[in-house]
Amino acid sequence: MPASAPHxxxxxxxxxxxxxxxxxxTYAEIVETSLVLLRENEDLSLRxxxxxxxxxxxxxxxxxxxxxxxxxxxALRIDQAATVRFAAAAxxxxxxxxxxxxxxxxxxxxxxxxxxPREFSLVFAHPVAEPGCRPGEPLTAAASAELFTVLLxxxxxxxxxxxxxxxxxxxxxxxxxxxxxxPGPQHLLPEHERGFGWVSMQGWAQLYGVVALEVFxxxxxxxxxxxxxxxxxxxxxxxxxxxxxxxxxxVALARERIAASS
Amino acid sequence: MPASAPHxxxxxxxxxxxxxxxxxxTYAEIVETSLVLLRENEDLSLRxxxxxxxxxxxxxxxxxxxxxxxxxxxALRIDQAATVRFAAAAxxxxxxxxxxxxxxxxxxxxxxxxxxPREFSLVFAHPVAEPGCRPGEPLTAAASAELFTVLLxxxxxxxxxxxxxxxxxxxxxxxxxxxxxxPGPQHLLPEHERGFGWVSMQGWAQLYGVVALEVFxxxxxxxxxxxxxxxxxxxxxxxxxxxxxxxxxxVALARERIAASS
DNA sequence: ACCGTTACGTTAACACCGTTTACCGTGAAT
DNA sequence: ATTCACGGTAAACGGTGTTAACGTAACGGT
Numbered sequence: 001m002p003a004s005a006p007h008x009x010x011x012x013x014x015x016x017x018x019x020x021x022x023x024x025x026t027y028a029e030i031v032e033t034s035l036v037l038l039r040e041n042e043d044l045s046l047r048x049x050x051x052x053x054x055x056x057x058x059x060x061x062x063x064x065x066x067x068x069x070x071x072x073x074x075a076l077r078i079d080q081a082a083t084v085r086f087a088a089a090a091x092x093x094x095x096x097x098x099x100x101x102x103x104x105x106x107x108x109x110x111x112x113x114x115x116x117p118r119e120f121s122l123v124f125a126h127p128v129a130e131p132g133c134r135p136g137e138p139l140t141a142a143a144s145a146e147l148f149t150v151l152l153x154x155x156x157x158x159x160x161x162x163x164x165x166x167x168x169x170x171x172x173x174x175x176x177x178x179x180x181x182x183p184g185p186q187h188l189l190p191e192h193e194r195g196f197g198w199v200s201m202q203g204w205a206q207l208y209g210v211v212a213l214e215v216f217x218x219x220x221x222x223x224x225x226x227x228x229x230x231x232x233x234x235x236x237x238x239x240x241x242x243x244x245x246x247x248x249x250x251v252a253l254a255r256e257r258i259a260a261s262s
Numbered sequence: 263m264p265a266s267a268p269h270x271x272x273x274x275x276x277x278x279x280x281x282x283x284x285x286x287x288t289y290a291e292i293v294e295t296s297l298v299l300l301r302e303n304e305d306l307s308l309r310x311x312x313x314x315x316x317x318x319x320x321x322x323x324x325x326x327x328x329x330x331x332x333x334x335x336x337a338l339r340i341d342q343a344a345t346v347r348f349a350a351a352a353x354x355x356x357x358x359x360x361x362x363x364x365x366x367x368x369x370x371x372x373x374x375x376x377x378x379p380r381e382f383s384l385v386f387a388h389p390v391a392e393p394g395c396r397p398g399e400p401l402t403a404a405a406s407a408e409l410f411t412v413l414l415x416x417x418x419x420x421x422x423x424x425x426x427x428x429x430x431x432x433x434x435x436x437x438x439x440x441x442x443x444x445p446g447p448q449h450l451l452p453e454h455e456r457g458f459g460w461v462s463m464q465g466w467a468q469l470y471g472v473v474a475l476e477v478f479x480x481x482x483x484x485x486x487x488x489x490x491x492x493x494x495x496x497x498x499x500x501x502x503x504x505x506x507x508x509x510x511x512x513v514a515l516a517r518e519r520i521a522a523s524s
Numbered sequence: 525a526c527c528g529t530t531a532c533g534t535t536a537a538c539a540c541c542g543t544t545t546a547c548c549g550t551g552a553a554t
Numbered sequence: 555a556t557t558c559a560c561g562g563t564a565a566a567c568g569g570t571g572t573t574a575a576c577g578t579a580a581c582g583g584t
Contacts, residue, residue: 019552019560026561045541058543059562067542125387125478145480172488181482201481202498205491208480209471216387218407218470219463220443226434229467236464281531281581288532307570320572321533329571 027063029053034074035081038118046070075123082112082119083143089257090151098154099243099250103234105151106207107254109144110230111261113211120215124208142182148207149184149200152241156196159242163195173198199240206237227258289325291315296336297343300380308332337385344374344381345405351519352413360416361505361512365496367413368469369516371406372492373523375473382477386470404444410469411446411462414503418458421504425457435460461502468499489520 016024033052037044046067047057064070089108093100113120156163166174177197180186186197210233214224223229231251238247278286295314299306308329309319326332351370355362375382418425428436439459442448448459472495476486485491493513500509 017552023561046543047541055561056563057541058545058564061543062561121387124480125383125474170488170490172484173490176482176485201485201491202494205472205475205481205495206468208475210467212387212474213467213470218386219467220438222434223438223463226432228432228435229463232464233467279581285531308572309570318534319570320535320574323572324532 023063026053030060030063030070031073031077034070035077038074038078038116038122041118044071044074071122071126075126078119079123079143082109082116082123083147085112086144086147090147098151098158099241099246100253102148102151102155103250103254104257105148106234107230107257109148109207110211110214110227111258113215115261117215120211124212125216145182145204146184148204149182149186152200152203153185153196155241155243156199161199161240161242163193163199166192166194169195169198176201203237203241206233209233225262227255230258231255285325288315292322292325292332293335293339296332297339300336300340300378300384303380306333306336333384333388337388340381341385341405344371344378344385345409347374348406348409352409360413360420361503361508362515364410364413364417365512365516366519367410368496369492369519371410371469372473372476372489373520375477377523379477382473386474387478407444407466408446410466411444411448414462414465415447415458417503417505418461423461423502423504425455425461428454428456431457431460438463465499465503468495471495487524489517492520493517 030049030053033049034044037048037052042048046060049070050057050060060070064073086105086108090101090105093104095101113124155161166177169177177186177194178191180197186194186200189196210230213219214227214230217224219229231254234254235247235251238244238250243250292311292315295311296306299310299314304310308322311332312319312322322332326335348367348370352363352367355366357363375386417423428439431439439448439456440453442459448456448462451458472492475481476489476492479486481491493516496516497509497513500506500512505512
């Protein structure tokens with residue numbers, strides 16, 4: 001370990017050397033080139049990425065250990081990029097309207113997924129959990145999940161919807177809720193309010209479920225295009241979030257956004 | 263076209279000649295060999311299938327037009343085989359207990375999916391809908407979907423749960439419901455009762471969603487193993503099926519089955 | 525019973541893939 | 555100025571889907 005740079009006190013910034021910056025740059029270029037390939041509907045391969053960068057395939061092995069490692073990296077990057085898109089959608093609503101913010105974000109999630117099915121598959125339909133992955137480990141590609149959790153949390157603060165008591169939860173749920181796998185505001189909650197995490201997971205299951213169903217097309221094509229299945233999912237979940245009164249407005253908001261993006 | 267066989271009246275059975283039977287046999291052997299490969303966690307490739315059959319890869323092109331066509335065929339076969347498994351699970355309940363039959367079948371669906379993630383992915387996380395697929399076309403690999411529709415229909419006949427009026431449905435939903443993409447008992451319903459199809463689709467979305475989420479592991483691993491997310495989905499949907507009173511019993515039934523299979 | 529046609533299988537080859545090996549120039553560090 | 559790790563290359567191995575050319579055996583009609 002080169003303690004290299006002078007004038008760097010212990011714990012100071014890593015002081016990236018020229019080599020390191022160069023390396024970091026090509027690292028980023030590799031991932032970015034992969035994104036371009038996906039966007040242009042060509043298949044992602046080491047040779048294709050290398051060729052677009054003016055390199056040869058074996059050179060990439062100086063940066064990634066294997067093809068699947070590249071895929072993991074790309075999936076992480078996609079998740080990040082998509083998340084800023086979701087966040088931007090949320091920001092189209094007023095800051096004091098957390099329900100609208102949540103609805104806009106999840107609607108953007110659906111729009112993005114249906115417009116970028118390859119990317120969606122890479123991030124959300126991948127064998128993310130190896131059997132050897134020990135339980136309780138934080139999930140990868142969780143930036144979007146964290147965003148949705150935060151937005152849901154804001155709704156909770158606004159409506160104060162009912163949340164199950166921690167002691168009433170089944171054992172497995174309680175231990176999972178007390179030690180969340182997704183980073184976010186749950187960690188700051190007092191233990192007796194951690195039931196919120198359970199509602200959050202159920203909501204995520206609803207959202208992921210209907211979007212995956214639509215993306216993979218296991219539903220009537222006409223229904224799919226209209227987005228009514230997605231809208232009905234929102235409408236059905238709204239009451240659990242203390243938004244029974246707001247449901248028509250929120251569904252209209254989502255419907256409008258879907259219509260605008262098609 | 264050889265009108266070949268003698269004594270074959272018009273419209274009679276195709277009277278399969280020896281060649282045709284032989285062809286059909288190898289056709290089936292190809293698919294069956296593919297299933298074995300999947301079951302043994304080896305990757306499905308034309309060469310691997312051919313080798314196991316004592317043939318060479320190009321010979322398979324006499325039967326399938328391409329690799330992806332083989333995959334489609336295998337997916338169809340998997341769906342069929344899995345469906346008989348789900349039906350067998352349903353038959354473990356009394357014939358006059360349609361709610362239990364439905365719950366056992368969907369629980370078996372989850373168990374199967376988590377035990378055979380490769381097969382599940384092949385059938386349910388595949389680009390089933392090409393952009394050129396015109397709307398209203400019957401879905402492939404719909405045997406399981408049809409089974410669940412039938413079971414749900416039996417529940418409806420028993421409990422008579424509320425179903426939306428056809429004229430109240432959004433346009434896209436109404437046209438889809440009046441001309442269902444999934445074969446099943448909906449076709450026999452009078453038009454004013456076709457709202458059942460909408461409930462059926464919503465239920466399918468719930469089931470598919472939570473199972474896909476669990477299979478692809480985008481949820482806390484401990485939660486996943488316990489199956490509580492799946493159970494809560496059942497509990498949440500039961501009231502919509504007129505099974506509010508029955509919910510605890512049905513959830514207990516599902517929980518018991520999950521515990522037995524792990 | 526013969527013959528032509530058709531179906532079914534082979535081998536060889538092409539283009540692509542991930543991955544490993546051996547080699548080598550350049551640039552940073554001592 | 556020398557050393558040496560880093561970042562690149564070309565060549566090669568085994569694998570994939572796919573096509574072309576070629577043989578052979580079985581069927582159908584006369």
